[in-house]
Amino acid sequence: MKEFTYQKAANVSGAVALLGADPEARFLAGGTNLVDLMKSGVERPARLVDVRELPLDRIEITADGGLCIGATTTNSDLAAHPEVRRRYPLLAQAVLAAASGQLRNMATVGGNLLQRTRCAYFTDLSKPCNKRDPGSGCPAIRGEHHNHAVLGASSHCVAVHPSDMAVALAALDGVVHYESVDGPGEVPLGWMYLPVAETPHRETALPPGALITHVTLPPSPVAARSRYRKVRERASYAFAIGSIAAALDVRDGVVHDARVAFGAVASRPWRARAAERVLIGAQAVTETFAAAADAELAAARPLAHNDYKVTLMRNLTVAVLGELAEEAGR
Secondary structure, eight states, rough: OOEEEEEEEEHHHHHHHHHHHHHTTEEEOOOOHHHHHHTEEEEESEEEOOTTTSOOEEEEEOOOOOHHHHHHHOOHHHHHHHHHHOOOHHHHHHHHSSOOOOHHOBBBBHHHHHHHOHHHHHTTTTTOOOTSSSTSSOGGGGGSSSTTTTTBTTTTTOOOOOOOHHHHHHHHTEEEEEEEEEEEEEEEEEBBBBOOTTTTTTOOSTTTOOOEEEHHHHHHHGGGGGEEEEEEEESOOOSSSSSEEEEEEEEETTEEEEEEEEESSSOEEEEHHHHHHHHSSSSSSSHHHHHHHHHHHHTTTOOOOOHHHHHEEEEEEEHHHHHHHHTTTT
């Protein structure tokens, strides 16, 4: 591991200034992803700026009835918060599905959103990787890619985004707020993650050195009946091979509103807009749910060994939407 200096941030502006003055510095909160990457040599920061003790760990109801979630809130506190569990249950479920209690106690909201792919070629310095070393190639395309992207990939990268929380926040129209050397800013979570295109090393639209301060969720009545379902290769905690965040408002057998996002199928959380368009205004029946899944997955471009994901996501979508519709009819 490369030698580095360590400094605790006294306040948000001070933390941002430290990174602005040192392009090789990184923010440290829970460290559950960054420290692993430092050990493997993927990340080699010259300085760590500890933001864990900044006053960014509160969860509060906003003036419009939404929710404000501080960036240093731990995953455990987020999943246990009564307002999250009552009004946005899919978010609590996503967090609980993501990792063990020990990791949730350390991991933070901001860090979770910025965690990097678990693609084995990315974390192995002996292999080329366009995300780690632009222009070096993507060996996953012809190599081991059974858990890689089937949507939104390119010839430059087929890795998937690992966050469960981000999938739920994408379905909930979350907005990420940050502080940079140019002042505060915000970006819808759905726009924060950049399309992979020809520049997979550019992962987010955040300005260089920006510090995520909080995430806001708008009031969302449809989210009260929602679910996050994750499929993984083993029953213990593991990264998804496919997941769905879904919310459904069904009245008199008709879908009045719907929110759907897929996980582990693209380089970013995948908001299923095509599926939502099919759902809204249609009968809440299996045929509709299958048509919605097919509409979204029509754009899928699987590789040689991950075409199973298309069938998996279709079945997962039909099953979860069916469960939500059944609950609405009780």
